[in-house]
Amino acid sequence: MYHHSGNVAHVATGSATGLLEPGAREPEALYFQRCAWCGSAMYHRLLCPVCRGSELRTERSEGSGTVRHSTVVHRNTPAARNVSLIEMAEGFVVRGRVMGPPIGIHSGDRVRLSTAKDPVRGEPVFQLLDEYRAWT
Known part of the structure; x- marks a missing residue:
């Protein structure tokens, strides 16, 4: 599981489910979150600013x-x-x-x-x- 600190994905237990496997991250990648409920994309948030959902998936930006x-x-x-x-x-x-x-x-x-x-x-x-x- 992952949580965000700035723009780097970190392994953590008990946080929102991520889409990336440990070690799969490329060094020059920017990660963001997408709400599982409404699909809104956001950067470095704990809750979705649109629906207040807490189930956020980690995704890699194309840059x-x-x-x-x-x-x-x-x-x-x-x-x-x-x-x-x-x-x-x-x-x-x-x-x-x-x-x-x-x-x-x-x-x-x-x-x-x-x-x-x-x-x-x-x-x-x-x-x-x-x-x-x-x-x-």
Whole structure:
């Protein structure tokens, strides 16, 4: 059985049933939950935000998504960085960073997972699929 801590699946007893076998996880994979009752996808939740169901299955994301919002952050960092909300193809939203110039990330940009867990912030890191878009 699995529970989530950030974006890494951990083996645990007495938690919601997962879909993955121990050791089957690839290193650069993003995992999310899907409600067994209503089918809603979510990231790192204890209960379904739609129906409040507690039976959540763990699934592996294909890793592609769309930037819904991006902000440039200047505090607590030596250089400006972006913090983005990414809507994944499966329908859940995750907070992460998109590689590239912080002011070049726009709503609607298509992204793909690059690293499941940034070593400094612990958040997923994405790369732009349409790289030319970041420089316009």
